[in-house]
Amino acid sequence: xxxTARPTxxxxxxxxxxxxxxxxxxxxxxxxxxxxxKAPKGxxxxxxxxxxxxxxxxxxxxxxxxxxxxIAASFDGAETFGAGATTLCYKLAKLFDKTGWDTxxxxxxxxxxxxxxxxxxHAAHIYxxxxxxxxxxxxxxxxxxxxAQSKAEHLFVLIQGGWMLARARRNSDVLRRLAxxx
Amino acid sequence: xxxTARPTxxxxxxxxxxxxxxxxxxxxxxxxxxxxxKAPKGxxxxxxxxxxxxxxxxxxxxxxxxxxxxIAASFDGAETFGAGATTLCYKLAKLFDKTGWDTxxxxxxxxxxxxxxxxxxHAAHIYxxxxxxxxxxxxxxxxxxxxAQSKAEHLFVLIQGGWMLARARRNSDVLRRLAxxx
Numbered sequence: 001x002x003x004t005a006r007p008t009x010x011x012x013x014x015x016x017x018x019x020x021x022x023x024x025x026x027x028x029x030x031x032x033x034x035x036x037x038k039a040p041k042g043x044x045x046x047x048x049x050x051x052x053x054x055x056x057x058x059x060x061x062x063x064x065x066x067x068x069x070x071i072a073a074s075f076d077g078a079e080t081f082g083a084g085a086t087t088l089c090y091k092l093a094k095l096f097d098k099t100g101w102d103t104x105x106x107x108x109x110x111x112x113x114x115x116x117x118x119x120x121x122h123a124a125h126i127y128x129x130x131x132x133x134x135x136x137x138x139x140x141x142x143x144x145x146x147x148a149q150s151k152a153e154h155l156f157v158l159i160q161g162g163w164m165l166a167r168a169r170r171n172s173d174v175l176r177r178l179a180x181x182x
Numbered sequence: 183x184x185x186t187a188r189p190t191x192x193x194x195x196x197x198x199x200x201x202x203x204x205x206x207x208x209x210x211x212x213x214x215x216x217x218x219x220k221a222p223k224g225x226x227x228x229x230x231x232x233x234x235x236x237x238x239x240x241x242x243x244x245x246x247x248x249x250x251x252x253i254a255a256s257f258d259g260a261e262t263f264g265a266g267a268t269t270l271c272y273k274l275a276k277l278f279d280k281t282g283w284d285t286x287x288x289x290x291x292x293x294x295x296x297x298x299x300x301x302x303x304h305a306a307h308i309y310x311x312x313x314x315x316x317x318x319x320x321x322x323x324x325x326x327x328x329x330a331q332s333k334a335e336h337l338f339v340l341i342q343g344g345w346m347l348a349r350a351r352r353n354s355d356v357l358r359r360l361a362x363x364x
C-alpha cells in the first residue's frame with residue numbers, strides 16, 4: 001500500500017502523530033499536517049470538527065494503540081511477570097533504535113500545557129490504559145492484587161523515565177537495564 | 183525583592199523558564215519572553231546572542247540548578263541512601279502540589295525535536311549531572327560502585343516517569359510511592 005492509498009483520515013492522523021512527535025503541539029500548524037498528509041482542508045474538518053485538538057487526541061490514541069499491541073505481544077506467552085516486562089523493555093529499546101529519539105504523540109499533547117483539561121484527561125486515560133493492560137497480565141501471571149497494581153505502575157514509570165533518558169543520551173541501553181529494576 | 187528589582191538577565195531566564203514549561207519551546211516567541219520579563223529587546227541579544235536557543239539553554243540550566251539543590255537538601259544528613267531518596271520523592275511531591283502540573287524547562291527544550299543536537303546534548307548533560315549528584319551521595323552512604331551507579335540511574339528514571347504520570351493524573355501520590363520501588 002503506498003502512502004496515498006491509505007484513507008485520508010488515516011493519513012491525517014499519521015502525519016499529525018509524526019509532526020507532533022518531532023515538534024510538539026505548538027510547533028505544528030494545520031497547514032503542515034495537510035501538506036504532510038497530502039490532504040484537502042475540507043477533509044480535515046470533516047473528520048476532526050474541532051481541528052487541531054481533535055487531531056492531537058486522535059494521534060495520541062493511535063500511538064497508544066501501538067503501545068497496547070506492544071504490551072500484549074510482550075506478555076502473551078510470558079511465563080512470569082518479570083519475563084513479560086523484560087521482553088517489553090527489549091522491544092521498546094529495539095523500537096527506539098529503529099525510530100530514533102522522538103517523543104510520542106501522547107507526551108506531545110500533554111506538553112501542550114496545563115490549560116487544556118480535555119487533552120490532559122485524555123493523556124491520563126491513555127496512560128492508565130497501559131497500566132491496566134499490564135495489570136491484567138500481572139494478575140493472570142499470579143501476582144497478588146496489591147503487588148500487581150504496584151508492579152504495573154512501576155513498569156509504566158520506568159518506561160516513561162527510561163525513554164526520556166534514552167532520548168537525551170541517544171542511547172537505548174538504559175531501556176534494556178530497566179527490567180532488572182522490577 | 184520585587185520582580186523588576188531582579189537583574190534583567192535573571193528576569194529573562196525566569197520568564198523563559200516559565201513560558202517554555204507551560205507552552206513548550208515552539209509555543210513561545212521572543213516577544214512573549216520580553217513582555218513577561220518587562221525587558222527591552224536589546225538586552226535579550228546582549229545576554230543571549232543566539233536568541234531563543236541560548237535562552238532555552240539558560241532556562242534549562244536554571245531549572246537544573248534548582249533540582250541539584252533539592253537533591254543536596256534531600257541527601258545531606260540522610261543516614262541511608264533509601265532515606266535520602268525517600269526525602270527527595272516527598273520534596274518533589276510537595277513541589278508538584280505547589281507549582282502545579284507543568285513540565286520542567288529541561289524537558290521543554292528536549293521536546294523541541296531531534297534536529298537540535300546542541301539542546302539535546304545539553305539535556306543529556308543536565309540529566310547526567312543529576313545522576314552524578316545522587317551517585318556521590320550513594321557512594322558516601324556506603325553503596326558499592328556498581329550498586330550506586332544502578333540506584334542513581336534508577337532514581338532518576340523513577341522521578342522522570344513518576345512526574346509525567348503525576349502530571350497526567352494531576353495527583354502527586356505516585357511520586358510519594360516511588361521511594362518504595364528502590
